[in-house]
Amino acid sequence: MKTEELEKQAIDPGPDKIIGPGYNYATVTDKIGGVVLQPIQKTPRQWWVTLLLAFMGLQGLLAGGFWLLYKGVGVWGIVIPVAWGFAIVNFVWWIGIGHAGTLISAILLLLKQDWRTSINRFSEAMTLFAVAQAGMFPILHMGRPWLGYWLVPYPNSMWLWPQPRSPLVWDVFAVTTYLTVSLIFWFIGLIPDLASMRDRAKQQWQKLTFGMLAMGWRGSAKHWSRYQMAYLLLGGLATPLVVSVHTVVSFDFSVSLLPGWHTTIFPPYFVAGAIYSGFAMVVTLAIPTRKWWHLEDLITMRHLDCMAKLMLGTGLIVAYGYMMEAFMSWYSGNPHEMFMYINRATGPYAFFFWMLILCNILIPQSLWSRRVRQSIPLLFFVSIVVNIGMWLERFIIVITSLHRDFLPSSWGMYYPTVWDWAVLAGTLGFFLTLMTLFVRTLPSISIFEVREVLHHLAPHIADDDMSPSPAHGD
Amino acid sequence: MSETFWDRHGLHGVMARFETPEQLLRAANETYRAGYRKMDAYSPMPIEGLAEAIGFKRHFVSLVVLIGGLSGCIGGFTLLWWIATIAYPHNVGGRPFVSWPMFIPITFECTILLAALSSALGMLAMNKLPMPYHPVFNVASFSERASIDRFFLCIEANDPKFDLAQTRAFLEGLDPEEVAEVEK
Numbered sequence: 001m002k003t004e005e006l007e008k009q010a011i012d013p014g015p016d017k018i019i020g021p022g023y024n025y026a027t028v029t030d031k032i033g034g035v036v037l038q039p040i041q042k043t044p045r046q047w048w049v050t051l052l053l054a055f056m057g058l059q060g061l062l063a064g065g066f067w068l069l070y071k072g073v074g075v076w077g078i079v080i081p082v083a084w085g086f087a088i089v090n091f092v093w094w095i096g097i098g099h100a101g102t103l104i105s106a107i108l109l110l111l112k113q114d115w116r117t118s119i120n121r122f123s124e125a126m127t128l129f130a131v132a133q134a135g136m137f138p139i140l141h142m143g144r145p146w147l148g149y150w151l152v153p154y155p156n157s158m159w160l161w162p163q164p165r166s167p168l169v170w171d172v173f174a175v176t177t178y179l180t181v182s183l184i185f186w187f188i189g190l191i192p193d194l195a196s197m198r199d200r201a202k203q204q205w206q207k208l209t210f211g212m213l214a215m216g217w218r219g220s221a222k223h224w225s226r227y228q229m230a231y232l233l234l235g236g237l238a239t240p241l242v243v244s245v246h247t248v249v250s251f252d253f254s255v256s257l258l259p260g261w262h263t264t265i266f267p268p269y270f271v272a273g274a275i276y277s278g279f280a281m282v283v284t285l286a287i288p289t290r291k292w293w294h295l296e297d298l299i300t301m302r303h304l305d306c307m308a309k310l311m312l313g314t315g316l317i318v319a320y321g322y323m324m325e326a327f328m329s330w331y332s333g334n335p336h337e338m339f340m341y342i343n344r345a346t347g348p349y350a351f352f353f354w355m356l357i358l359c360n361i362l363i364p365q366s367l368w369s370r371r372v373r374q375s376i377p378l379l380f381f382v383s384i385v386v387n388i389g390m391w392l393e394r395f396i397i398v399i400t401s402l403h404r405d406f407l408p409s410s411w412g413m414y415y416p417t418v419w420d421w422a423v424l425a426g427t428l429g430f431f432l433t434l435m436t437l438f439v440r441t442l443p444s445i446s447i448f449e450v451r452e453v454l455h456h457l458a459p460h461i462a463d464d465d466m467s468p469s470p471a472h473g474d
Numbered sequence: 475m476s477e478t479f480w481d482r483h484g485l486h487g488v489m490a491r492f493e494t495p496e497q498l499l500r501a502a503n504e505t506y507r508a509g510y511r512k513m514d515a516y517s518p519m520p521i522e523g524l525a526e527a528i529g530f531k532r533h534f535v536s537l538v539v540l541i542g543g544l545s546g547c548i549g550g551f552t553l554l555w556w557i558a559t560i561a562y563p564h565n566v567g568g569r570p571f572v573s574w575p576m577f578i579p580i581t582f583e584c585t586i587l588l589a590a591l592s593s594a595l596g597m598l599a600m601n602k603l604p605m606p607y608h609p610v611f612n613v614a615s616f617s618e619r620a621s622i623d624r625f626f627l628c629i630e631a632n633d634p635k636f637d638l639a640q641t642r643a644f645l646e647g648l649d650p651e652e653v654a655e656v657e658k
Contacts, residue, residue: 025518025623153557161562164554165576173583181590188594195621196518215604218611219620221502221515222533223601225525229535230597234590237539241586248579451519455495 010294015305015374018115018453020297025451028298032193032445033200035293043440044292051436057429064422065140073143075419082402082414087141089394090424092249093277094134094431095175096270096390098182099242100278101127105185106238109231114456115306117449118298121193122289123282124186125444129434130281131179133427138171140423167251174248181241185234191217192227192448246274253397259340260401263328269321276314276360277390279307283383287376289439298445301374308373311386315364318393322361336406344400348413352392353400359389484658486609487513487630488641489616490650495521498625501648502527505629508644512633516610516626535597542592543585550584551577613654628656 013020023031067075078085101123108116139148151172153162162169194214201207217223250270253261283304290299329341344353363385366372373379399414438444492498495517502515506529515524554577558564563571598604610628611617620626627648629641638655645653 029518029622153553159562161557163564164557164580165566165573167579170579170583173580177583177587180587184590184594188597192519192621199618199621215598216606216608217603217621218608219516219518220601221517221521221524221528222530223603224517224520225530226533226535226597226600228520229533230539230593233536233539233593237543237586237590237593241583241590244579244582244586251579448519455519455521 010296012296012301015301017300018118018302019450019457020300023297023450023454025454028450028454029196029200029447031295031298032443032447032450033197035295035439036197036441036443037201037206046288046292047436047440050288050432054429054432054436057425058433059426059429060422061426061430064419064426067419068140068423069145073141075417077414077416077420079412079414081405081410081412082399084141084398084402085414086416086420086424087137089391089398090427091134091137091141092270092394092398093391094130094137094427095178095249096246096274096277096394097281097387098127098130098134098178098278099246099271099274100282101125101130102178102182102185102238102242103275103278104282105189106235106242109235110239113306114453115303117453118295118300118445119282119286119303119307120449121186121189121446122286122439122444123278124182124189125438125442126278126281126285126435127182128179128186129431129438130278131175131182132434133431135175135179136427167248167255170248171252174245178241178245181234181238185238188227188231188234189446190442191215192219193443193446195219196447197443243271246271258401259329259334259336260325260344260397263325265321265324265328269318269324272314272317272321273390273393276311276318277387279311279314280383280386280390283307283311283379284387285435287380287383289444293439295445298450304376304379305373308367308379308382311383312364312367315360315367315386319361322357340401340404343404344396347400347404349396349400349403353396356389356392356396359385360393363389485631485638486612486656486658487628487633487636488638488645489610489613489626489628489654489656490645490648491615491619491652491654492625492627492648492650495524495625497649498627499524499527501627501645501650504648505627505644509635510629510633510641512630512636514610514628514630516616516620516628518621518623518625521625534600535593538596538600539589539593542596543589546588547581547585549588550581553584554580609656609658612657615652615654624651 011020076085076087078087101120104116104123105120108120139145142148150160151162151169153164162172191214194210195217198207198210198214201210247267247270250266254263254266256262286299286304286307290296326341329337332338344350364382366378367382371378372382403414404411490501492501498515498517499521502513502524505513506527511529513528515521515528517524551574555572558573558577559571565571610620610626613626615624616626627645627650629636629645635641642653642655
C-alpha cells in the first residue's frame with residue numbers, strides 16, 4: 001500500500017482489531033508522522049474551524065481573567081455562604097478529566113492492555129492540558145493571584161510557613177506533582193517518535209526542531225533497555241499518583257464538617273468520577289480526530305468500544321457513590337445530613353440534581369448495548385452527556401452543601417455571573433486550542449509502540465496473507 | 475577504553491543493516507558468539523532480548539529511582555517536621571506538633587515526584603543524552619531509516635578482535651542488506 005493511498009483511505013477494521021490491515025513499520029510512521037509533516041494546505045478545514053472557535057473561546061479567559069484581576073473576585077457570583085463557586089467546580093472537573101490520560105498510559109501499561117497504544121499519547125496530552133486549566137482556578141480564586149507562590153514552602157522574610165496539616169496545602173503538592181510527572185511521562189514517551197520525525201522531516205527547520213527535541217536518540221539496544229525500565233517505573237509511579245491526586249482533591253471537601261462533604265465515600269467516588277469524565281473526554285476528542293485525520297484504522301472501533309465499557313464501569317461506581325450518599329444521610333440520623341439530601345433533590349437546585357442523575361446514571365446505561373457502543377454518533381452523544389453530567393456533579397456537590405448553612409438566617413443562593421461563564425468557556429477554548437495545535441505539531445499516536453504491536457502481530461498478519469515485509473515499497 | 479589502530483584512523487566501526495528484527499537478533503547473537511564485545515544494535519522500537527544478546531546485562535535505572543524515591547520520602551517528611559515543630563510551630567487545639575498521619579499525603583507526593591524525576595533524568599544521563607553528534611549518523615541509510623523500519627548492528631573499532639577486512643567479511647556473512655564503514 002502506498003503512502004499516498006494511506007493518507008486518503010482509512011477503513012475501520014471493526015471492533016476486534018486494534019490496527020487496520022496492510023501496515024508495516026514504514027507506512028505506520030508515514031501515516032502518523034504525515035499528520036504533522038504534511039504541507040499546511042492539506043490541513044483539514046474542520047481543523048481550522050475548530051482552532052478558530054477554540055481560539056475565540058480562549059478570548060473569554062483573557063477578558064474574564066483581566067476583569068477579575070482588575071476588579072477582584074466580586075465579579076464572580078460568589079457571595080457568602082457560597083464562597084466556592086465555579087472556580088472550584090471547574091477545578092475539580094478539569095483535574096478529573098486529566099485522570100483518564102494517566103489511567104490509559106500508566107495503569108493499562110502495567111496491565112499490558114495492547115489497545116492503549118493508539119490512544120495513550122493523545123490522552124496524555126489531554127491530561128497535561130486539562131491539568132493546566134485546572135491549575136489556574138485555585139490561583140484565580142485566591143483574589144490576589146500574584147501572591148500564589150505563598151502556597152509553596154520557601155524561606156521568606158516574614159518567617160511564615162504553610163500549614164502542612166491542611167488539605168489545601170496537600171492539594172498544592174498533589175497537583176504540581178501530577179502536572180510534573182504527567183509532563184515527564186509524556187515527553188519521555190515522545191523521544192523515540194521525535195527521532196522518527198527528525199529522520200522523516202524534509203524541511204531544514206523541521207529537522208532542526210525535531211532533532212533538538214529528540215536529543216540525539218539513536219535507538220541503541222542499551223538505550224532501549226534503560227528506556228523501557230524508566231518508562232515502566234514511571235507507569236508504576238503514576239498509578240498511585242493518579243489515585244492520590246483526586247483523593248487529595250476530595251479531602252478538600254471531606255475533611256471539612258459540612259453536610260454532604262463530610263463523608264468517607266468521597267475519595268473512591270471522586271477517583272471513579274474522575275476516570276469516568278476523563279474517558280468521556282477522550283472519546284469526545286478521539287472521534288473527530290480520527291475522522292478528520294483519517295486515523296480510523298489506528299484508533300479503531302475496538303478502542304472506542306473498550307473506552308465505552310470503561311465509562312460504563314466507572315459510571316456504575318459513581319452511581320453506587322450517589323446511592324451511598326443518599327443511604328448514609330438517612331442512616332446517620334443526623335438532621336443536617338438528611339436535610340442536605342432532601343434539599344438536593346427538592347430544593348432550588350433540584351433541576352440540576354435530576355439532570356445530573358439523567359446524564360451520569362440513566363443515559364450511560366445505554367452503553368450496555370453493543371449497538372450503542374459501536375455507533376459513532378450515539379457514543380459521541382453519550383460522551384458529551386457524561387462530560388456535562390460530571391460537571392453538574394461537581395456543581396451540585398460544591399453549591400448545594402454551601403448554600404444552606406447550619407443557620408437558616410445565613411442561607412443564600414449562588415448565581416453565576418457572565419464572568420464565571422466567560423472563564424469556563426475560556427478554559428474550554430484554551431484546552432481545545434492546545435489540543436488542536438498538539439495534534440498538528442507532534443505525533444499524536446505513539447509510533448514506536450504501534451511498531452511493537454505490529455511486531456507482535458507479525459506472525460498472525462503473515463497467516464492472513466498480509467505480511468508486512470513484501471508490502472513495503474510496492 | 476584502549477585506543478586501537480582503527481580508532482586512530484578515524485573509524486568508529488562497521489555497520490550492517492537488516493530488514494527484520496529477527497535477523498538483527500540472530501546476527502547479534504552470532505556476533506557475540508564470535509567473540510566480539512564492543513558493539514551496539516539499533517532498532518526503531520524495543521526488541522526483547524536484544525540488549526542481552528549484545529552482552530548488556532545490567533542497568534541501574536531501578537536503583538537510581540529507588541534512591542530518588544527514598545530521598546523524596548525522607549526529605550519531604552523532614553521538611554514538614556521542621557516546619558511544624560521548629561520553623562512555625564502551630565498549636566491546633568492542643569494536638570501534638572508532630573502529627574505525622576497528617577504529613578503522609580505530602581510525603582507521598584514528594585516521594586513520587588523525586589522518584590519520577592530521577593527515573594527520567596537518570597535514564598537520559600545514563601544513556602548520555604542529549605548527544606548532539608554521534609558517528610553512526612554518518613551512515614546515510616542509518617540516518618534515514620534507523621528510526622523508521624531498518625535494524626542495524628555496529629561492531630565498534632575499539633573491540634580488541636576488530637579488523638576492518640575480517641569484521642566486514644564476518645558481517646557480510648550474516649545476510650545483511652548492506653554493510654558500511656562508520657566514520658568518526
